[in-house]
Amino acid sequence: MAKRVVVIPGDDAAPEAMLPVVEILKSLNLDIQWTEFPSGGEGVKQYGSRSAFDQALRAAIDQSDSTLFGSTNGTTGGINHLRWGKQTFANVRPARWRPGFRSPLKNPEGIDFVIVRENLEDLYMGIEGDLQQLASLPVTSWLTRKPLDTTPTGKFAIKVITEEGTRRVVRFACELARKRKARGGKGKLTCTSKYNMLRESDGLFRRIAEETAKEYPDIRYEQYIVDDFARRLVASPYDLDVVVMPNLYGDILSDAAAGTIGGLGLAPSGCYGANYAYFESIHGTAPDIVGKHIINPTATLLSATMMLDYLNFPDAVARIDHAVSQVYADGRALTVDQGGSASSSAFCTAVREKLANVR
Ligand code: ATP
Numbered sequence: 001m002a003k004r005v006v007v008i009p010g011d012d013a014a015p016e017a018m019l020p021v022v023e024i025l026k027s028l029n030l031d032i033q034w035t036e037f038p039s040g041g042e043g044v045k046q047y048g049s050r051s052a053f054d055q056a057l058r059a060a061i062d063q064s065d066s067t068l069f070g071s072t073n074g075t076t077g078g079i080n081h082l083r084w085g086k087q088t089f090a091n092v093r094p095a096r097w098r099p100g101f102r103s104p105l106k107n108p109e110g111i112d113f114v115i116v117r118e119n120l121e122d123l124y125m126g127i128e129g130d131l132q133q134l135a136s137l138p139v140t141s142w143l144t145r146k147p148l149d150t151t152p153t154g155k156f157a158i159k160v161i162t163e164e165g166t167r168r169v170v171r172f173a174c175e176l177a178r179k180r181k182a183r184g185g186k187g188k189l190t191c192t193s194k195y196n197m198l199r200e201s202d203g204l205f206r207r208i209a210e211e212t213a214k215e216y217p218d219i220r221y222e223q224y225i226v227d228d229f230a231r232r233l234v235a236s237p238y239d240l241d242v243v244v245m246p247n248l249y250g251d252i253l254s255d256a257a258a259g260t261i262g263g264l265g266l267a268p269s270g271c272y273g274a275n276y277a278y279f280e281s282i283h284g285t286a287p288d289i290v291g292k293h294i295i296n297p298t299a300t301l302l303s304a305t306m307m308l309d310y311l312n313f314p315d316a317v318a319r320i321d322h323a324v325s326q327v328y329a330d331g332r333a334l335t336v337d338q339g340g341s342a343s344s345s346a347f348c349t350a351v352r353e354k355l356a357n358v359r
Helices: 014-027 040-047 050-062 079-085 163-182 201-213 226-235 247-261 298-310 314-330 344-357
Strands: 003-008 032-036 066-069 090-096 112-118 128-130 155-157 188-193 220-225 242-245 270-272 277-279
Touching (some): 003 050, 014 032, 014 344, 050 079, 066 298, 090 298, 112 163, 163 188, 188 226, 188 247, 220 226, 270 298, 298 344, 314 344
Parallel strands (some): 003 032, 066 277
Antiparallel strands (some): 128 155, 270 277
16 A cells, blocks of 8 residues: 655745655555645635645644644744654654765764754743742752742743653664664763753653663663763764764754754754654744745755655665765765755756766
């Protein structure tokens, strides 16, 4: 049976990457049924209202095997359903350098690691409010042992780390380390959080990670406080294999990880749950370059490749992977962020030309 994939091109410059990438995917004639949505503003117009558009997106996602998602500035819906609705708890963000990627490091050879970011908890649950709301609660600092002063005008945000949420993402990371080890990887899991200051929440993340990693004696385990880890990420990214961390650190440090290989234009991601996965580049909508058609589609294309892997099209994965490597090694059709002058679609044309030669 054909796999069903929803394509949501996203907002600002994101569709300028997504649309030529979808053309590449279609040219492979895979057994995939594509359902393509318009971008945010256009979608609301076409469906008559915000809620009708959101409902159509949700229904299409529910009937699909996976979604390829362009970045959103909030105008295109779907993201909450893809994340919390589908419980896609593990955000996998690989950083692998290839010859031709414009890394700022002197010697980027051998950078090949994956950040697994917990995707549903932490400070990203959207629970914030006025400080005064906490006045009636017994909130005390473990540091000063004093109750929280709720008299100043201010805001709070809630950070939630659960045992179950941590255990499932760490297991996922361990399984990934095992898969990578079977293909010649280091067989190592690194866990990072701010467990010295956030003793309860990040302390729990650390404790559950340690416990869970013991179930995988074939995987080496190490842990660092997140500020120390940030330095290691830049100074010796080659030492890393699979790194697991809570949501906020994962969001920030995966942009840094992308920086080590040559920038946001090169960094894909996939968000996996028990029964569903969707794929999106880690970059945002790049509003500063909208309409210029210079956005680098590599991140979107490699995210699509992760999706094809999830949907079990291994030959297509190998072909695209090879074609991307060739385009970069060749260096003649690179986008501006990689030191070239090719447009987004010229880059994709070069990939298609390489694909035509790789069977
Ligand atoms: P978000 O918070 O949604 O992740 P952001 O604030 O991190 O978004 P981005 O949209 O990721 O912002 O863009 C950051 C910078 O990187 C911008 O200058 C943007 O143009 C550039 N950028 C992002 N993605 C790409 C890409 N694929 N190709 C070229 N430049 C990009």
